[in-house]
Amino acid sequence: QSVLTQPPSVSGAPGQRITISCTGSSSNIGADYDVHWYQQLPGTAPKLLIYGDDNRPSGVPDRFSGSKSGTSASLAITGLQADDEADYYCQSSDSSLSGAKIFGTGTRVTVL
Amino acid sequence: QVQLVESGGGLVKPGGSLRLSCAASGFIFSDYYMSWIRQVPGKGLEWLSYISSSSSYTHYADSVKGRFTISRDNAKNSLYLQIHSLRAEDTAIYYCARDAMGPTNRPSDYWGQGTLVTVSS
Numbered sequence A: 001q002s003v004l005t006q007p008p009s010v011s012g013a014p015g016q017r018i019t020i021s022c023t024g025s026s027s028n029i030g031a032d033y034d035v036h037w038y039q040q041l042p043g044t045a046p047k048l049l050i051y052g053d054d055n056r057p058s059g060v061p062d063r064f065s066g067s068k069s070g071t072s073a074s075l076a077i078t079g080l081q082a083d084d085e086a087d088y089y090c091q092s093s094d095s096s097l098s099g100a101k102i103f104g105t106g107t108r109v110t111v112l
Numbered sequence B: 001q002v003q004l005v006e007s008g009g010g011l012v013k014p015g016g017s018l019r020l021s022c023a024a025s026g027f028i029f030s031d032y033y034m035s036w037i038r039q040v041p042g043k044g045l046e047w048l049s050y051i052s053s054s055s056s057y058t059h060y061a062d063s064v065k066g067r068f069t070i071s072r073d074n075a076k077n078s079l080y081l082q083i084h085s086l087r088a089e090d091t092a093i094y095y096c097a098r099d100a101m102g103p104t105n106r107p108s109d110y111w112g113q114g115t116l117v118t119v120s121s
Helices: none
Strands: A011-012 A019-025 A036-039 A045-052 A065-070 A072-077 A086-094 A100-105 A107-109 B004-009 B011-012 B016-024 B034-039 B045-051 B058-060 B068-073 B080-083 B093-098 B109-110 B115-119
Touching: A011 A019, A019 A086, A019 A107, A036 B034, A045 A065, A045 B109, A086 B045, A100 B045, A107 B034, B004 B034, B004 B093, B016 B093, B016 B115, B034 B068, B034 B080, B034 B109, B045 B068, B045 B093, B058 B068, B080 B093
Parallel strands: A011 A107, B011 B115
Antiparallel strands: A019 A072, A036 A045, A036 A086, A065 A072, A086 A100, A086 A107, B004 B016, B016 B080, B034 B045, B034 B093, B045 B058, B068 B080, B093 B109, B093 B115
């Protein structure tokens, strides 16, 4: 049911900056629904990383940032670290699904 | 601190039913919307349902509408998910999550550790 498309994988060297895209449509991100991002470390439950497009919960390093434009959103990680290796998911809502929540397809980040 | 602990998972035969529970602590449970999300091992996240703080409103993913029922007991600080007519494709880790306060599309700011449901004969 996912209508938010993410690249399956993104990789980078320690210290580098990477971005993860989340592509939606006019019924979800383009309808100005907030986009949230979650980090899922191996073997653990997801953790809220970014909420309301570009806000960090307390305790999340400022190396993580979010943005949104049109029908897409992005998560940027600067100063990539080994413990950033995880799966990342975007999440929004969709008016064509009566406002149901939807998750992106997920992106595996690998630190080279 | 906020804690969410799911229980009730296990091995179930196709066509069977199951009730998952989520015990909440460390916050005023009755103030928050709550959600259920599942994840097939090795696959992505799928939002299933949420319920308003007073149980007056529920919403379901189309994929589970009619088979899944979300409910809560604020007196017991507990969230539930009743699942009927279980299918092999319902095999997944089921997470309960607290939805942050806000108008719409609330992010899930705390998650439980999940409970595994396996549907197999």
